[in-house]
Amino acid sequence: MTVLDQVRLDTPGEMVRDTCEPFPREPKRAVAPQVRAALASTGWALLGGGVLVALWALIASRSPDLPTPAEGWAALRTLVSSPFYDNGPNDKGVGLQLLTSLQRVFSGFALAAAVGVPLGLLIGASRRAWRAANPVVQLLRPVSPLAWFPIGLVVLKDAPNAAVFVIFITALWPTVINTAAGAAAVPRDHRNVARVFQFGRLAYLRHVLVPCALPSVVTGLRLSMGVAWMVIVAVEMLSGGSGIGFFVWDAYNAANLADVIAAIALIGTVGVALDIAFLRLARRVELEEVAA
């Protein structure tokens, strides 16, 4: 019996099992499957989190420098209880630090979108622009964005602005590359329509190129945002003064590892929120695509 045959034989059996199982038990629980699925995924998530905390507790019990989960939790509660206090430049609430970081990320991200989307459309639509830009993009893309920090520092003469510049560079490449890929994938049919009906440049851009590239653009922006949020912590450790990255570094210097761990949890939460927001946007664009 070949592998293919086995697959064919196995699949229907599984399907039968899946669909038949709820019926013999309690047919009246019609809403229950959804609730049960939600409960199940929550349960598994709690299990995963529990394993992590258990490992952490185990390691902390052997290493006196590492805070225990309880200490981390206490630090997080303290941080979250008054997030927006401001006792001068060296003592600010974690909420203010997060907002500062978010503001930098969005500034750099907006700049990258403003430059990256048009550039990507051009590269995707024109073979010559692709040939010219592709080697440059491929060369610069693998460089850690932090390597640009000294340049930003010298040119802009200001550490926070240099941080925004680093975020701009971070967010630029995924935006450009994904936009270009989307713009290069205009279906031949649509190009032929534009040619036969002699669309001008503007009409081609508005009605053919941009609509076709839009889902890829959103994907690029989402990837950019994810990386930007990772890089901001690192770049603020370099730039200092303010931001969540500075907060982490400052807590380390004050030998307050519990705050570092609490900050990691907060950074992760904000990152998830950002990603969900972009996923929603992407889904809306895709839904529109399906409806269209």
Place this chain on the structure above:
Amino acid sequence: MRLTLQGVVKRFPAHKGQPPQTVLRNVDLTVEQGEFVSLIGHSGCGKSTLLNVVAGLTCPDAGRVMTGDTVVTGPGPDRAMVFQNYSLLPRLSLFGNVREAARAAASGRARAVTDEIAERYLTAVGLWEHKDKRPGQVSGGMQQRTAVARAFAVGPRILLLDEPFGALDALTRSRLQDQLVELWQSESTTETVLMVTHGIDEAIALADRVIVMGNPPGPSIVEILDVDLPRPRDRVKVVDQPEYRRVHQRLLSLLRDEGRAAA
């Protein structure tokens, strides 16, 4: 407007293991002003390529295509096309699809005039009440009617149809065929029609002449048949006429021979 093809040759280079092919082999053809001509043949005989060459989407390797006295060098406002798979722009409404084509055809025209033209043709194909829907929200037949409206809305002298009804069910197809002939006969600008088709009945019912195309290595144009049936043609009665049956028989045997040669 008269359409002339003189010694048109089109080769496709070797691609993915396929040997190079000469799909159009020295095609000479004249379509007179006001004529409706069907192109019929098996897959791979180059009938769609011929249409693309006339549309200006592909350049011939030899020979030339002329509309009136001008040589075709690319797409032009004197020709419009209805594509095989509708090819509407998915993010524009049906109205938007027609209007953008009409606007591109005459960019200097006032917006209100363009809108009026789009409205007229969308109404003519019976889709005015669905004008704000996206192509994905309507049936294939409605999409193709929009594509027909779009083609007429640019006011072309020559209309090119690439298997326009191939993907539709029989009922929708015959209704759309009637609508097409009606539009063609009522429009003063759109005189000449060149239609690629797979369907023998469709070819005869609509056309003044049917051109049978053959697969390589034989000649591209195997035979040209006149369809001497008066218009307007009633699709039910026309089938019983001796002329219809004569052309039908001839087409059937020609295509069968071609099929054998290809196999």
